[in-house]
Amino acid sequence: MLASSSDRPAVLEVLELRKRFGELEAVRGVSFRVAEGETYGLLGPNGAGKTTTISMICGLLEPDAGGVVVAGRPLTTRSVQAKAAIGYVPQELAIYPDLSARENLRFFARLYGLSRREAERRVEEVLGVIGLTDRAREQTKRFSGGMQRRLNIGMGLLQKPRLLVLDEPTVGVDPQSRNAILESIEQLSAEGMGVLYTTHYMEEAERLCDRIGIVDLGELKAEGTRAELVSLVGEKDRVQLEGAGDLEAGAAASMQLGAVAAASVQNGKIQLLVEGARNLLPELLLTVAASGVRVGAVEVDEPNLEAVFLHLTGKALRD
């Protein structure tokens, strides 16, 4: 079992980052930390400041204030060694369409300082990881969007980085390729790589990230595990029971359980507000059945990050 993220050494420390573009303060004092083997998600709508934050973390933009430490080394736009620890996957496809997949990978492998021999070895490994070995000699302009996305990610893995930074890597990707990409990231994280992942897709953040930072208007509004963020909001799970029998009696019986905060019958269904519904569900069903209700269907609606975002910012994630 892995130690908690705070116990493991940090591969990335972001300290009070600030960046202004003219009148617009794009990033306002953002701080967070990513540990080895941890996947940290920056969740926020378009224009929240995620890409600007990432650009400063990767040494593409000089911050106005604050700092970035990667694998123990301070990082600026002029850093060389600190950058070697980062694998960067930009939001837009950053590949050369008139070069083959192998040539694209080989060029960046050499640019990251790998020897010719080591580069050749890693290129073949990465081609295998992203499933493009059979198409390695083709010019990438002939690739499908999903294949180009996979290559875009593969180019960030060449030097076996300690920190992989992915800026919305699944935008515009078909569901099948998206799933393949998410599986790859889960695999890399399991191998001990620190991952910083920005997205405005709540489902991706929930699936991939050990911890999530919620960003809006250049500020980190809150961070923590999914459970911590949800508890921050204080919302309860909604449980809906469909069945036959005395529904009112079933609702009343469920109230005897301490975790049930409210129960009512609406539209021929028992509606409950429950704390920790997943854990309580077996006991709840037994109690309701004992009251004479034959339950035919159960629906559990847990509070999600969308609700958290709405609670923290007053607007929906995709606004």
Add this chain to the structure above:
Amino acid sequence: MQAALLIAAKDLRQRLRDRSAIGIAVVVPLALAAIFGLIFHNVTSGGVSCTCKLGLVDEDHGAAARAFETQAIRPLEREGLISVRREPTLAAGRMATDSGTVGATFVLGRGFTRAIDGGRPAKVLVLADVGSPITVQVAASIARFYASRSDTIRLAGTVLGPNSATALRAAATAQPISLLDISTTSKQLSTGTFYAAGMAVFFLFFTVQFGILSVIDERRDGTLARMLAAPIRRSSVLGGKLLTSLALGVLSMTVLAVATHLLLGAQWGNLLGVAILVVSGVLAATAVMALVATVAHTSDQAQAWGSMVALVLGMLGGTFFPVSHAGGALALLSLATPQAWFMRGIQDLAGGASARVVLGPTLAILVFAVITGSLAFARSKRLVAS
């Protein structure tokens, strides 16, 4: 340095796969040089020579007429500047001219030698074909030249004999006349060479754009950000792009020089001199396009401005027509362009001179490169900003 070389190698690979780049760098300039060479084949103006077809009718058959032929006509024939068809009679000469077989015909009438020997005005009649105005101009110039100097032709003495009156008069002349004076075009460029050099240096300014301006394309496509995120210095990216421009420039100029020599018969002159001019020209082209790249905000803007700069400098620099012959402010202004100095250097080499003659033009080109390159360097930080 290794990163810069990697970037340059990658760029060159891309450019060599890009057929439009090869077209701009080699095919188009070669084709245009050939087309212009054909169009202006019969032009003789300033630095451009031709082979004018002329006729000659000698009704005099005297010593002065023979002197006109041997001293005024044959040297130009030997240089390949004119070809002369001998006609037996005035009527035959007129027919050859009217039919366009020749562009103009000299007629040396009866008594031509007697007139010169007697110190009287001698007439050289020129029959003109209105369809060949340039050949007519050439013929008239030769006739006028001969007529104006006919009383002081020392060389005629060798024809007339040392005791003749003409020879005695000529011997008293302080400055003997040499007909080579009017064949100074032999030090200038042939049509083929002029357009080979002109088109090569004109398109050089387009070719180098494929290197340095590609940094703007890479910024647009996101690959610049990816390179800047790699553990390399920003100067390596810029260095790689500059190397690409230099390599493309030298490569295209070399290919064009060899191809125009083999296919169009262009005579570029001393190899070392040409190499010095090519390298300095490539540096100047790269520097000015680097400056364009630092000013432009988008790829389209960079392409448009780069093309405008290349076109204006090329036209002003006399790569299509010898602007220096226009005289006045235009000729003076053309000296501000590296193309004009490049053409001057090639022209200086064309007479068979050593590489030393290109030092002046090379210095002028390098001054241009240093000024524009310094301005580009001062603004270069903007170029490699993500």
